[in-house]
Amino acid sequence: MQEIQIGILGLGTVGSGVIQILTQNAEDITNRTNSHINIKKVLVRDIQTPRSVSGSFTLTDKPKDILEDPDIDIVVEVMGGIEPARTYILEALHQGKNVVxxxxxxLALYGHELLDVAKEVGKDLYFEASVAGGIPIIAALKQSxxxxxxxxxxxxINGTTNYILTAMAEQGRDYDEVLGEAQKLGYAEADPSSDVDGLDAARKLAILSSIAFNSRVTINDVHVDGISRITADxxxxxxxxxxxxxxxxxAKHQQDGLEIRVHPAIIPKSHPLASVGGVYNAIYVIGDAIGETMFFGRGAGSLPTGSAVVSDIIQVTRNIESKSTATINCTCYNDLPLKKSDNFNTAFxxxxxxxxxxxxxxxxxxxFAEANVSFASIIQKxxxxxxxxxxxxxxxxxxxxLREALExxxxxxxVLAVNNVIRFEGN
Amino acid sequence: MQEIQIGILGLGTVGSGVIQILTQNAEDITNRTNSHINIKKVLVRDIQTPRSVSGSFTLTDKPKDILEDPDIDIVVEVMGGIEPARTYILEALHQGKNVVxxxxxxLALYGHELLDVAKEVGKDLYFEASVAGGIPIIAALKQSxxxxxxxxxxxxINGTTNYILTAMAEQGRDYDEVLGEAQKLGYAEADPSSDVDGLDAARKLAILSSIAFNSRVTINDVHVDGISRITADxxxxxxxxxxxxxxxxxAKHQQDGLEIRVHPAIIPKSHPLASVGGVYNAIYVIGDAIGETMFFGRGAGSLPTGSAVVSDIIQVTRNIESKSTATINCTCYNDLPLKKSDNFNTAFxxxxxxxxxxxxxxxxxxxFAEANVSFASIIQKxxxxxxxxxxxxxxxxxxxxLREALExxxxxxxVLAVNNVIRFEGN
Structure with missing residues (x-):
């Protein structure tokens, strides 16, 4: 039986989940891969800190103990952030290791660079866990x-904002109050801006768009608007x-280019995404052959995200076994123009x-009629x-x-005030 | 660029969809595989019948024109039925061809045999389209x-019965009337028994169970009950x-074995599957790491099913290119006992x-109390x-x-009559 050695960079929420799953389901994973997957080393900031997970692996605070260890086949990066993660992944690839x-x-900024290096060195770079936790949306878009x-x-695709908006709707409470509670419960971070301003969702959307449309989209290409101005009213x-x-x-591929946007939207209760509540994620996809399809599940958390990471480890292990790493790399063979928000056509x-x-x-x-704007519904109180x-x-x-009419x-x-303007998305 | 030759067995609904997708999306598929996929031959019953699809392929009524053609890399079987499909697939594998x-x-009866032969000859046998049309549930269970x-x-996972039950609920009409209409509209076959008796769903469930639990389950292991006794009342x-x-x-993996059953069930409107209407399919899965997850889409039809077949062809093409066919074969490494229906524990x-x-x-x-049966709800009219x-x-x-109480x-x-007994499944 083949022995696969892995080194994990980071032992936070996701890293702990990865170790727990690999340990708990070791027998099944061995049966599914015909390989024994062994966690050899784990990189942590401080090797003295007490840990909730244990195993036969070695803790180290020196990246090169993992990156330069010739026995390690797969490097699992679960530290997060741009640097030093980017440098470590590039080093791992150059040292001939596969990366999950x-x-x-x-990925949202440097995905292309990393995938190019992986191709160059003939190794796998898998990143299912980077979008929507355990939901296998990247494998679906790339393969199925x-x-x-x-x-x-x-x-x-952002659990924090979905938790806040769901709680506001269910309890009739205002944004600040629910955000405060979410922070206490650990569903929102002390600095919540990456979530509530839409940047986290924008990063994930950049990754999904690049794969779905085979054209490079980075976070800088996403039109982003957050939820902080949404009121109980x-x-x-x-x-x-x-x-x-x-x-x-x-993300839409239209005749005049790609329309890529993250913003709060009013959707009918009959919309497939309307019932996705709390910390759940869902991704709705339309393809010319399959028609409408949707993928639903937990978008974050130690074990759901760990599920995606470990499933990637399993797939890379199979690829190592069949000597077929680097089969699917960057597939951005298109160079599609990006639409400006002026050209987005939506209801408001x-x-x-x-x-x-x-x-x-x-x-x-x-x-409104002078700006050629007509109405589907009016409420006056x-x-x-x-x-x-x-x-x-x-x-x-x-x-x-919209601008012309609002002016x-x-x-x-x-008119005493324009209190809010929110996009409306039909079915 | 690699040239991949395919031969298609059958030119019905699915076969036509496969040809349409391969033709229409040829450029993208070439970019995604680095290969050119060419439809070389198509097996039909009568080569004189006029066809709605066309291309540079040759029509033949002789199976061996395809099965013994040394140029053909992938045989695509979309005829349906047990024989001669089984013989043709075995012959194709023995001739060194990959099969989709x-x-x-x-698959529900001979999946194990076919997968064993595929492994033996080192070729791929892919069958995503056998369950739930375009929904990538098999790839999800095997990989993601x-x-x-x-x-x-x-x-x-059966569109016909879901269409009938949805129409009965929306229009307050009775079973026979809606079935007749479904037959006229082409949503039910002239002999609808395979669908309405639950056998079609049972076949798909046998395939899903085998993969989900890594233990062989055939159609004969499924407890099956159809919808014909469901009334408007x-x-x-x-x-x-x-x-x-x-x-x-x-399908459930429980401490005392596998519980595999197909039957009409009453489910709360808050159940994730309650809103799956008409010809849509959805599959809800619970895993120890991912938690609850759900996959939704069209369960049948020329293009949705064709989507799954062509995505399989693309994957096999990538495997041929990287010389890694037969990487994932039969994974039934467990031999779990099957529970008898006596041991199913459900509400009624x-x-x-x-x-x-x-x-x-x-x-x-x-x-009822004498049989230790108590009630969650009672309606009397x-x-x-x-x-x-x-x-x-x-x-x-x-x-x-239940039996003891009913006696x-x-x-x-x-008591004048026991009009109906239906299982109830909570959330």
């Missing part, structure tokens, strides 16, 4: 849906419109505070002393039309 | 979830119980017609002249308890 990583930050031209990828109005609010990651939800006087709604409708709140749901329009609306003396 | 098949009937010990697989009561009725394919929905007299419900409750209908939802019990209930003079 869960690092979305790195390879017959298709993918037109659309829409995901709920918006969520209540969405509910009146038989809809809910999700942070969506949307617009919430306005106005004076509650006759003809205000009629005037507003005229101002009296608010306090001679004021009203109006919620408008437009038909699909371009951002330019004349803001200049109209009866 | 969509044949669930064959390989880190996990799978405890549960529950699927809505049952569906209306299910709806009152905030539930719906689905034909479920359920029981619909009775009784005389509408005092103390009938009390007496019934006592009779007056029906016509001094009769009532009672619907009981039990707590989980064994079949033996004494049937012997009770106030």
């Amino acid at each position: 990583t869960a690092n979305k930050d790195l 849906l390879a017959a298709n031209r993918i037109s659309t990828v829409v995901g709920v 918006d969520i209540a109005y969405a509910s009146e419109l038989n809809s809910c609010i999700k942070l969506l990651a949307i 939800y617009i919430r306005l505070r106005v004076k509650d006087e006759p003809r205000v709604l009629a005037t507003l409708a005229l101002l 009296q608010k306090g002393n001679k004021e009203a709140e109006i919620v408008l749901l437009t038909h699909p329009i371009y951002e330019g039309q 004349s609306v803001k200049a109209y003396s009866k | 098949t969509a044949n669930k009937d064959l 979830l390989a880190a996990n010990r799978i405890s549960t697989v529950v699927g809505v 049952d569906i209306a009561y299910a709806s009152e119980l905030n539930s719906c009725i689905k034909l479920l394919a359920i 929905y029981i619909r009775l017609r009784v005389k509408d007299e005092p103390r009938v419900l009390a007496t019934l409750a006592l009779l 007056q029906k016509g002249n001094k009769e009532a209908e009672i619907v009981l939802l039990t707590h989980p019990i064994y079949e033996g308890q 004494s209930v049937k012997a009770y003079s106030k």
Whole structure:
């Protein structure tokens, strides 16, 4: 039986999950690979810190103990962050090791560079865990849906924001309050900006888009907008419109290029992603042959993310065994143009505070009509002393039309405030 | 560039889809494989019949033109049925060809034999399209979830019965009427027994169970019950119980063995599979590392099934290119015992017609209590002249308890009929 030696860089949440799964399911994994996978060394910051996982592996605080160990076949990078992870992975590849990583930050910026080096040295670089935890969306796009031209990828791929928006909707509470609670429970970080500002989802979407459309997309190409301006009022109005609010990651291959965006969106309750609550993730894909398909599961956590990492380790082990590493590398054979947000065509939800006087709604409708904007739904409610709140749901329009309409609306003396503008995504 | 020659056995719905996808997406497929995939020959019953697809391939009515053609690398079997498909696939493998098949009937009975021969001759046998159309559930179980010990697989994997049950629920119509309509629309076959009796789902479940639990399960090991006894009344009561009725394919790995069953089941509307309507399929999987996960998409049809076949062709092409065919073969390294239905522990929905007299419900409750059966819900409705209908939802019990209770209930003079008994599956 073949013996595969692995070295793990990092022993945080994901690293501990990887060790737990490899230990607990060792017998099945051996049967599934015809190989014995042995954890030889684990890189940690401080070898004195007490650890919750144990095994026959050696702890080290010197990267080269792993990167330069000639016995190690697979380096598993679960440290996160750009540096030193990037340098370590490049060094591991140059030392002739296969690499499995869960690092979305790195892949979203330097995926192409790393995949090119892996190809050059004939080794595998697998990264299923970098997007949507245990959900096998990367394998699906690279292999199981390879017959298709993918037109659309829409995901709920950030658990923190989904937890916050779900709790706001279920409990009618406001953003700051729920965020504070999420931080206490460990669902949001002390500095939550990467999640709530949409950057985490944008990184994952960059990775998914590159694979789905075979064209390089980095985090810098994603149009990003976060959830911090979503209020309990918006969520209540969405509910009146038989809809809910999700942070969506949307990638579309259209005639005029790729449309890649992350933002809060109002979606009908009948939308396949509407029922994805709490810390779950789901990714909805449309391909020309398969039609609509969806993948659902836990998007984060020690064991779900560990599931993706260990399944990658198993696949790389099979590749080592059959001498077929580096079979699937970078497949960005297209160079598709990126659409600017001016050219995104979506419906909008617009919430306005106005004076509650006759003809205000009629005037507003005229101002919008001048920018060629018409409405699918209107809600008007009296608010306090001679004021009203109006919620408008437009038909699909371009951002330019929205801007033009909002300018004349803001200049109209009866409009007290434009409280919020949120994109609306139909089915 | 490598040239891969394929021969297709069968030019029905799936065969036409395969040709359409390979033709339409040829450029992308070449980019994704670094190979040119050429359809060389297609086996048909009658080469004179006019065809809706065309190409540079040759039509033949002689199997050996394909099976013995030394140029052909991959044989694609999309004829269906046990024979002659089995003989052709065995011959293809012995002639040193890789095989891609969509044949669930064959895999559910002879999967092990075929996989053993494939291993022996060092060739690939791929069969993603045999279960749930385009949904990549086999690749998920064999590869992407390989880190996990799978405890549960529950699927809505038969489109015909799901279409019928969905239409019955949405339109309040009865089984025979909806079946007749489904036959006219082409969603059900002239002889619908394979679908409505649950055999089609049982075949797919046998394949899924074998892979999920690494233990051989054939169609003969599946406890099967069809949907023909489900009435509009049952569906209306299910709806009152905030539930719906689905034909479920359920496979569980439990301490005392494998529980493999296909039957109509009442499930709460909050169940992840409850919203899978019409011709869609979904498969819900629980693994020890990944937790709950679900895969959703079209379960049948020319292009969705073709998507799975062509993605398999692409994968086999990559394997040929990297000289790594036969890497993943039969993985039935376990030999787990099969549970008998006596040992299935589930809740039941029981619909009775009784005389509408005092103390009938009390007496019934006592009779059930003697068999240790208690209730989660009870609905009683007056029906016509001094009769009532009672619907009981039990707590989980064994079949033996159900039989014992039903015997004494049937012997009770106030009970006019036991109208239906349906298993109930919670979340």
